[in-house]
């Protein structure tokens with residue numbers, strides 16, 4: 001999503017070290033690999049081993065150095081420093097991939113019945129079913145309102161707690177039914193989105209602790225920018241792009257890039273987020289909420305740090 005726009009601003013060049021923090025189906029990694037060429041170094045990270053397998057398939061026959069890392073991007077700096085690499089290009093395309101969405105067994109979709117899992121990392125500690133079993137009504141209402149921006153959150157939480165007294169809520173179809181009952185048929189008919197959209201999104205964000213992970217990634221970008229030339233993980237002039245799908249995510253990215261610029265450690269290339277064009281939205285409705293922000297690393301302070309003494 002927003003691939004052309006992201007590549008245009010990331011400007012990957014032959015021989016660059018590129019980091020794809022969210023490998024997914026491998027489309028963005030493959031495009032980065034083509035641009036950095038045989039002299040380049042691509043590091044693709046994902047929590048999901050299936051995503052990494054499909055990315056590795058894209059890389060077959062590519063002559064550059066390819067490293068696949070199964071981990072959270074919260075540790076991206078550590079992985080680069082360990083390998084004595086510094087990134088020129090960093091991309092994070094947040095959320096779930098279409099492969100994950102279409103696999104009913106992962107529980108991301110309200111359109112197919114499956115277990116209420118929703119973990120990117122299949123070995124992660126908590127599933128959506130665990131949250132629905134263990135959270136109080138107040139906690140569920142807060143989670144669905146905050147992460148899902150769902151106006152009916154208290155009503156849905158009440159219904160969830162009533163339902164689980166009779167039987168555990170363990171499948172996507174059960175959750176859809178509970179949300180639909182909370183909406184009522186008239187409100188459900190009038191709703192522009194499927195009634196379950198926001199509740200599913202909220203649970204997915206909570207299961208994977210997505211906002212905390214993004215905060216950690218952005219802190220590493222700022223820290224890396226402050227350590228340019230001093231053993232950090234970013235090269236001076238590195239370009240960092242984040243594609244987000246939620247207003248809370250976009251706010252985190254925006255604030256971090258503002259901090260970067262105000263600290264003299266980088267420059268925002270997008271004062272306003274770039275959004276998908278009508279063609280992309282028509283082909284993929286999820287693109288409607290995609291927002292791209294890009295910044296470069298290396299402002300006056302970073303430049304002072306890398307300049308040789310006496311310059």
Ligand SMILES: C[S@@+](CC[C@H](N)C(=O)[O-])C[C@H]1O[C@@H](n2cnc3c(N)ncnc32)[C@H](O)[C@@H]1O
Nearest residue numbers: 022024025026027028046047072073093097120
């Ligand atoms: C939108 S998809 C990326 C799609 C990819 N750009 C492509 O071209 O196919 C997001 C991916 O990020 C992964 N992911 C989500 N949170 C992550 C995290 N904290 N660390 C690493 N990977 C994460 C998901 O497992 C998913 O595969």
